[in-house]
Amino acid sequence: MRRLALPGILALAALLACGGGGGGAAGPAPSPSPVYATTLSYTDPGGAGFRWLRNSSLSTAGKLVLDLTGPTGQSGQGVAFILSTDATKVAWAAPPSAQGLVENLAFILGATTPVLVGKDNGQGTLQGAVFQKSGTQNLGQPLARVCLQLKAGSVAVNAPVNIGFVSGNTRTTDGVVAGLTVAVGSCLAQ
Numbered sequence: 001m002r003r004l005a006l007p008g009i010l011a012l013a014a015l016l017a018c019g020g021g022g023g024g025a026a027g028p029a030p031s032p033s034p035v036y037a038t039t040l041s042y043t044d045p046g047g048a049g050f051r052w053l054r055n056s057s058l059s060t061a062g063k064l065v066l067d068l069t070g071p072t073g074q075s076g077q078g079v080a081f082i083l084s085t086d087a088t089k090v091a092w093a094a095p096p097s098a099q100g101l102v103e104n105l106a107f108i109l110g111a112t113t114p115v116l117v118g119k120d121n122g123q124g125t126l127q128g129a130v131f132q133k134s135g136t137q138n139l140g141q142p143l144a145r146v147c148l149q150l151k152a153g154s155v156a157v158n159a160p161v162n163i164g165f166v167s168g169n170t171r172t173t174d175g176v177v178a179g180l181t182v183a184v185g186s187c188l189a190q
Contacts, residue, residue: 036157040188049071053185059159078130080130084166090149091151092171098127102116114129165181
């Protein structure tokens, strides 16, 4: 009987020594899970011309609300603009209490055919326009409002989120359509 037990013990010892017992080298450590941003942080641009300013009372962690503000001392009948952003990171959304993607803040639109447009092409480009038909408004105040929504789980922490001004125009007090330049601040996903 001893002869039969000895070969079985040797076979078991060889199996355990060769890694059959799971005591071998461990595989590579799993890579850490990515950390995704939950907040959009925005720094207002400097200057006194037309610019997109963060509305701190309406912005939330995942929503950035921007107000288009013009220069003091000028009047006009409206503004039109095209903005662009990275559609893989953020999406254009309706500002709080707005019915569309662009909210009028200063112009008297009229009841019959108001000129208020907000169109998203689905690829990060927003076209907006707000005009009144007669009279003028002070441009040195918030004129229009837009909102960006952070896409959950799509942006790494500390990644920049580009918001670009593509083009625009304004209608002056004498009805002339003039080109418009608007400063945009910097945005960071955190």
